[in-house]
Amino acid sequence: MQRLEAINETSYLSVPNAGIYRKIMRYFYREYEKMHFQLYKEDVYALLKEETEFADYTMNQLEADLDALVRWKNLTPIQDPGKVYTIQDYKNKQYRYTMSEYAVEIERLTVRLENLFMESTSLSTNFFVRLEKSIEEAGTMQDASLKEVNEWWNLLQEDFKWLNQNYQDYLRDFYSGKTEHLMKSVEFVLHKDKFITYLTDFVQELQRYSRRMEQLLAQRTPVIEDVILERVIQSELDIPHALSELRGNLEPNIRENVWGKWNSLKRWFVNTPGRDCESRKVLQITNDVIRSIIQNAALIVQLQNWGISRKDDYQKFLQMFLKCESLEDAHRLSAHVFGVQKIQHFKTNAPREEDRINSSVYEEPPVEFQIKPHSRTYREKKDRQGFSDKSLEKMMQREAYLQSVRSQKEIVMHYVKDKKITFSEIEGPVPEMTKNIFLQWIAMANMSSQKSGQTEFGQEYQLSQEEGTCVLKCEDGDLTMPAYILEFK
Numbered sequence: 109m110q111r112l113e114a115i116n117e118t119s120y121l122s123v124p125n126a127g128i129y130r131k132i133m134r135y136f137y138r139e140y141e142k143m144h145f146q147l148y149k150e151d152v153y154a155l156l157k158e159e160t161e162f163a164d165y166t167m168n169q170l171e172a173d174l175d176a177l178v179r180w181k182n183l184t185p186i187q188d189p190g191k192v193y194t195i196q197d198y199k200n201k202q203y204r205y206t207m208s209e210y211a212v213e214i215e216r217l218t219v220r221l222e223n224l225f226m227e228s229t230s231l232s233t234n235f236f237v238r239l240e241k242s243i244e245e246a247g248t249m250q251d252a253s254l255k256e257v258n259e260w261w262n263l264l265q266e267d268f269k270w271l272n273q274n275y276q277d278y279l280r281d282f283y284s285g286k287t288e289h290l291m292k293s294v295e296f297v298l299h300k301d302k303f304i305t306y307l308t309d310f311v312q313e314l315q316r317y318s319r320r321m322e323q324l325l326a327q328r329t330p331v332i333e334d335v336i337l338e339r340v341i342q343s344e345l346d347i348p349h350a351l352s353e354l355r356g357n358l359e360p361n362i363r364e365n366v367w368g369k370w371n372s373l374k375r376w377f378v379n380t381p382g383r384d385c386e387s388r389k390v391l392q393i394t395n396d397v398i399r400s401i402i403q404n405a406a407l408i409v410q411l412q413n414w415g416i417s418r419k420d421d422y423q424k425f426l427q428m429f430l431k432c433e434s435l436e437d438a439h440r441l442s443a444h445v446f447g448v449q450k451i452q453h454f455k456t457n458a459p460r461e462e463d464r465i466n467s468s469v470y471e472e473p474p475v476e477f478q479i480k481p482h483s484r485t486y487r488e489k490k491d492r493q494g495f496s497d498k499s500l501e502k503m504m505q506r507e508a509y510l511q512s513v514r515s516q517k518e519i520v521m522h523y524v525k526d527k528k529i530t531f532s533e534i535e536g537p538v539p540e541m542t543k544n545i546f547l548q549w550i551a552m553a554n555m556s557s558q559k560s561g562q563t564e565f566g567q568e569y570q571l572s573q574e575e576g577t578c579v580l581k582c583e584d585g586d587l588t589m590p591a592y593i594l595e596f597k
Contacts, residue, residue, distance in 0.1 A: 117210040119180045121218070128165075128173055130218075131156065136207050137215040146186065146204040149174060174205060183209040233273040239373075242267065243321070249336050257336070258343035261366075268373050283298060307398050311391060316386040321377040329374070340366050398439035410446045435470060517565055520545055529594040532578035543582045550592055568597045 120129035135155045139147060153170050156162045177183045185203040207215075218244055242264040249257050344362045376386040425445055432438040458475045480486065523529050531546070538546075552561040553571035562568050574591035581587075 115210070116180045117182055117208065118214060120177060120182060121214075125173075129177065129526070131159070131162075131210065132170075132173060132177065133207075133215055136183070136205070137219075139210065140207055140212060141293045146206045147206055152205075162243045178205075181208055182214075184208055235274075236313065236321070238267045239264065239271070240317065240321060240324060243324050243328055246332050246336055249339065250331070254339065254343040254346055258347070261340045261343070264373075265369055268369075268376070272376075277336060304398055304401060307394055307401075311398075312389060312395050314387060314394075318377055318385075318391075320386075321387075325374060325378055330509070332370070337366055337370060516541065524596065527596045529596075530591075531580055531593070532574065532587065533592045536581065538580060538582045540582060540584050543580070543584075543587065546580075546594075549594060553594075570595045 120126060120133065123129065131400060136147060139145075149167070149170060152174070153165075153167055171240075174183065180350075183205045185205055185429055186209075187203055202411070242260065245260065249260055249487060252260070285484065340361070341363050344366070345359060356566070375383075379385045425441070429438060430440055432441060456477070460472065475552055519539065523534055523538075523542075525533075549561060549563060549569065549573065553569070554561050559571045560568065561571070572593045572595065574593065576591055577588055578591045579586050579588050
């Protein structure tokens with residue numbers, strides 16, 4: 109990479125007196141566009157004096173400002189020997205000033221920056237068609253001349269550049285502060301359908317073309333990377349440049365540039381390991397914009413309806429409904445209030461008084477059903493009451509629990525003989541709860557390296573095993589198990 113040094117030509121944009129320097133350079137640029145490349149200081153002075161803010165501006169100040177612009181290499185002075193009439197004129201060296209190449213590009217950039225947000229951007233799908241056509245023509249570039257290869261490459265990169273720039277500029281507006289405020293305004297609801305339709309059409313086209321481009325690039329990539337890119341590099345080297353001799357060998361820079369552009373185009377449509385392609389990201393961003401538009405529109409409509417109370421209207425309609433003399437009048441009133449309704453048929457299990465299939469719904473007596481909303485956020489209203497005293501219930505439950513524990517301890521300890529429980533010596537059916545406690549104690553001891561444990565009653569025990577197995581008769585069946593012995597300390 110070359111050394112990146114300060115650009116002196118941009119100094120006039122940020123110095124304290126930048127307003128005057130920019131005005132001078134803008135006059136030079138406007139005259140440059142009119143093919144009036146060289147100006148005298150008198151011409152510049154006359155243009156400046158037309159502005160009210162330069163009413164007190166003097167020629168000496170202009171000469172000092174022009175000298176500063178010459179030092180920064182924005183202007184190039186050219187002495188005019190034909191305009192010397194006196195010795196004093198010769199000493200003063202009458203100059204004509206012309207803009208340098210850097211200054212022209214800098215002013216062109218400032219003009220574009222000033223009009224950046226006035227440029228219209230769109231989500232055009234024509235670039236997908238043109239890119240697809242260019243990639244399909246890649247096979248013919250193997251036998252084409254270097255000039256044709258260079259034209260094909262420049263057209264491909266130009267379309268890809270505009271595709272990138274247009275979608276970025278268009279979608280960037282939706283994330284700016286002004287657009288976000290506009291999307292939350294009432295006026296935006298009137299135009300939301302147009303935006304949604306426009307973005308949806310772009311998403312559909314992008315999905316269709318991105319898939320086709322991915323398949324096409326998979327077919328054309330080998331020949332493009334092996335043959336055509338080398339021809340593109342050669343076509344760039346064949347273009348003569350005035351400063352190519354001073355810069356030395358340009359091939360490394362051109363090769364890096366060509367391969368970088370190609371990889372960027374390929375990553376736009378083809379996934380890479382650990383990274384999605386740019387087209388998928390554009391789809392996700394566009395879908396997020398559509399979702400945001402719909403949510404904002406729904407929120408605005410909801411906010412508008414919050415302050416409206418239809419209670420009085422409903423009461424009036426109910427009174428009119430009660431005054432209807434016939435069912436036909438009630439139908440007409442319903443159609444007037446609610447419009448054309450979407451009829452839904454509900455089937456219930458309520459018993460009917462009559463089983464006639466020709467009887468109307470309006471002839472049936474009313475049946476009440478409790479209907480709950482299907483919203484996830486719906487919660488039933490709870491009666492706000494004080495806490496009742498349940499101390500007695502808690503005490504009764506605690507006493508019942510302690511009684512069950514004591515009775516269970518008595519049953520379990522019934523099998524302890526000489527501070528041991530020898531499972532092979534147990535006779536009679538064992539209750540299911542007691543069996544589960546025995547198995548729990550055995551499992552706890554087996555998980556201990558010392559083969560010991562402690563019961564829920566606070567007793568410590570040691571587990572040992574005799575040879576062979578035994579059968580423990582239980583109420584829910586016989587259990588064949590090793591001949592364990594639990595010895596309590």
